[in-house]
Each structure stands twice: as C-alpha cells, then as structure tokens.
Amino acid sequence: AAGIIVWEEENFQGKRHEFLMECPNITDRGFRKVRSLKVESGPWVGFEYPDYQGQQFILERGDYPRWEAWSGNSGSRTEHLLSFRTIRCANLKDSRMTLYDAENFEGYKFELSDDYPSLQAMGWGNKEVASIKVHSGAWVAYQYPGYQGYQYILERDRHNGEYRKCSEYSAQAHTSKIQSIRRIQH
Amino acid sequence: AAGIIVWEEENFQGKRHEFLMECPNITDRGFRKVRSLKVESGPWVGFEYPDYQGQQFILERGDYPRWEAWSGNSGSRTEHLLSFRTIRCANLKDSRMTLYDAENFEGYKFELSDDYPSLQAMGWGNKEVASIKVHSGAWVAYQYPGYQGYQYILERDRHNGEYRKCSEYSAQAHTSKIQSIRRIQH
Numbered sequence: 001a002a003g004i005i006v007w008e009e010e011n012f013q014g015k016r017h018e019f020l021m022e023c024p025n026i027t028d029r030g031f032r033k034v035r036s037l038k039v040e041s042g043p044w045v046g047f048e049y050p051d052y053q054g055q056q057f058i059l060e061r062g063d064y065p066r067w068e069a070w071s072g073n074s075g076s077r078t079e080h081l082l083s084f085r086t087i088r089c090a091n092l093k094d095s096r097m098t099l100y101d102a103e104n105f106e107g108y109k110f111e112l113s114d115d116y117p118s119l120q121a122m123g124w125g126n127k128e129v130a131s132i133k134v135h136s137g138a139w140v141a142y143q144y145p146g147y148q149g150y151q152y153i154l155e156r157d158r159h160n161g162e163y164r165k166c167s168e169y170s171a172q173a174h175t176s177k178i179q180s181i182r183r184i185q186h
Numbered sequence: 187a188a189g190i191i192v193w194e195e196e197n198f199q200g201k202r203h204e205f206l207m208e209c210p211n212i213t214d215r216g217f218r219k220v221r222s223l224k225v226e227s228g229p230w231v232g233f234e235y236p237d238y239q240g241q242q243f244i245l246e247r248g249d250y251p252r253w254e255a256w257s258g259n260s261g262s263r264t265e266h267l268l269s270f271r272t273i274r275c276a277n278l279k280d281s282r283m284t285l286y287d288a289e290n291f292e293g294y295k296f297e298l299s300d301d302y303p304s305l306q307a308m309g310w311g312n313k314e315v316a317s318i319k320v321h322s323g324a325w326v327a328y329q330y331p332g333y334q335g336y337q338y339i340l341e342r343d344r345h346n347g348e349y350r351k352c353s354e355y356s357a358q359a360h361t362s363k364i365q366s367i368r369r370i371q372h
C-alpha cells in the first residue's frame with residue numbers, strides 16, 4: 001500500500017484503481033467520477049477538473065468514504081475530483097511563508113512558520129491576502145477559520161513558491177479572503 | 187468588541203445581537219435562526235440545538251458569513267445553531283490527551299500533545315476511538331482527515347475530561363471514527 005486508491009462509488013464500492021503516481025485525468029482510466037478514496041501514503045492534492053485545474057482538495061493519509069470528506073464544504077457544490085498528484089513537503093520545523101496585503105509582495109506583511117486556525121487571532125486582522133511567498137514546505141490555506149471552506153494549496157516547488165496575486169493561488173478566484181493556514185506534513 | 191456577534195441573515199445582515207456570555211437558546215432573544223456570525227474573541231462552541239445539544243461547531247476568531255463556514259460540511263445538513271458558550275483552553279504547549287481503542291480507558295492507547303491532521307499517519311491506524319481522557323486543554327476531533335466532517339469538542343473542564351464511550355463525546359453518536367484532532371487555542 002503506497003499510493004492512493006479510488007472507487008467509483010461511495011464507501012469504497014464499485015470500480016477501483018490504485019495509483020502510485022499522478023493522474024492528470026481519471027476519466028482516461030474509464031472512471032466516470034470518484035466517489036470515495038483511501039490515501040495510503042501522502043499527501044496528495046486532488047483537483048476538480050482534469051490537468052490539475054479548478055478547486056483544490058488536500059488529501060492526507062486516511063479514509064474518505066464520501067465526497068464531503070475531502071471537499072471541505074465549498075460554496076459551489078461540485079462533486080468532481082478528476083485529477084490528482086502528490087505534494088512535496090518540508091520538515092514541519094522548516095516550513096516558512098510570508099503573506100502580503102498588496103500584490104507583488106508589497107504592503108503589510110506577516111511571516112508564518114506554524115499552523116494558524118485563526119489568522120485574525122494572530123494579528124492579520126481582516127485584511128485580504130493579496131500575494132504570498134512560500135519560502136519552504138507546502139501549506140494549505142482556507143477561506144474560513146478552523147480550516148473550513150475553499151482550500152488553496154501553496155507549495156515551494158510550484159511557481160518557485162511565488163503567488164503574486166490572488167488568482168495565482170485561487171484558480172477559482174472566488175475570494176482573496178484567507179482566514180486559516182496550516183503546514184502540510186507527511 | 188469582546189464576544190460573538192450573530193445575525194439572522196447571511197453576510198452579516200438583518201437582526202443582530204452581541205453576546206459576551208453563553209446563550210442557551212437564541213430563540214429566547216427573538217431570533218428564528220443564526221445565518222452568519224463574527225467571533226471577536228474566542229474560542230466559542232456552537233450547538234445545533236438549545237441547551238448545548240446536538241452537533242458541535244468550533245467557533246474561533248474570524249468571520250463566518252454563511253452556515254457552511256462553521257458546519258464543516260457534516261453529513262446530515264442541518265442549518266441550526268441555536269446555543270453557544272465559551273471554551274476554556276490551556277497553553278498550547280501544556281495540552282495533553284489520551285485516546286483508547288476500548289471503552290472505559292482500556293485497550294491500545296495513544297497519547298497526544300500536538301495537532302494531528304491525520305491520526306493514521308501518526309500510527310493510530312484504522313482503529314475506532316472508543317474512549318478519551320483529556321488531561322489538559324481543549325481539543326476538537328474530526329470525523330475525516332484534515333479537520334473535516336463532524337466535530338467533537340473535548341475539554342478538560344467538562345466531564346472531568348473523561349469520555350468513557352463514544353456517545354459521551356459524540357452526542358449524535360453517528361460514528362466513533364475520528365481521523366484528525368487538534369488543540370484549540372485563544
């Protein structure tokens with residue numbers, strides 16, 4: 001058991017396939033959709049659409065018997081998970097990133113090296129997050145406090161860790177409001 | 187601003203009330219329901235039904251413009267939040283609890299003093315959590331990995347920190363499967 005196992009029906013029923021490497025389009029494997037999955041080693045990131053597009057879903061070791069388990073109850077209820085790939089993490093202690101309230105790494109900034117279930121409680125206040133620089137590791141940012149709502153995966157190994165405006169971290173670009181952030185670990 | 191502000195409509199619209207202390211039944215204040223809220227200082231815990239019954243929702247500092255922001259996408263979609271109270275936390279470094287795979291604090295055990303987005307990755311495997319002892323602090327346990335799904339608030343200051351069977355931590359008793367756990371902080 002070394003990868004991610006996906007099923008076409010809820011509760012690990014129906015057509016099944018195990019992946020050890022990334023999958024740009026699950027429909028190429030004859031799946032109409034993915035309704036449940038188990039992550040045996042991780043972490044992975046799932047995407048709403050093929051070729052790693054659309055909403056993002058962090059997939060850590062464990063059982064996901066239904067769509068709700070990974071979707072985090074996003075506002076626009078889509079049941080698609082059509083592509084997925086692994087994420088490269090850093091040692092938790094070495095994870096570091098900076099938030100900026102203006103685009104292109106300008107304006108008020110706030111350096112993170114821990115998990116923050118409430119950015120407001122840590123002094124970020126009600127500011128928008130306009131740009132982000134990931135210095136090391138991989139992170140997941142959330143729309144709401146307590147790690148709820150839309151998810152944004154932020155990685156040192158993508159875009160050179162640089163997200164210059166909110167459309168670069170939020171493909172859906174629904175909002176630039178981030179209220180909680182945590183490190184991703186193995 | 188020192189408490190929790192609730193509104194009857196989404197996006198902080200309509201009838202409004204600020205609470206500094208616990209509220210056993212929001213309908214006593216003339217509210218039919220709560221559709222959005224802001225936590226100015228926390229943490230609080232919200233409950234589905236009056237008198238702190240039913241599903242539990244951790245409410246940390248920040249903005250909750252819609253029901254989905256606090257519900258964590260629980261399986262049975264209820265839009266009620268009818269009572270709420272504050273939570274007493276410990277210093278994060280002092281938070282400590284023990285999980286057991288049998289009732290009454292018996293069987294295989296696993297001691298926690300950190301946040302665990304995947305209990306399976308930490309060696310708990312696929313075991314049910316049958317009983318829990320909270321030695322210090324306040325915690326929130328989740329049905330799914332990555333802090334998603336049903337939430338169970340676990341406090342040293344309630345039940346003497348002792349949850350002898352799953353119905354004692356999960357009022358809904360839908361499941362004794364816990365896949366992620368984190369400490370609650372101010």
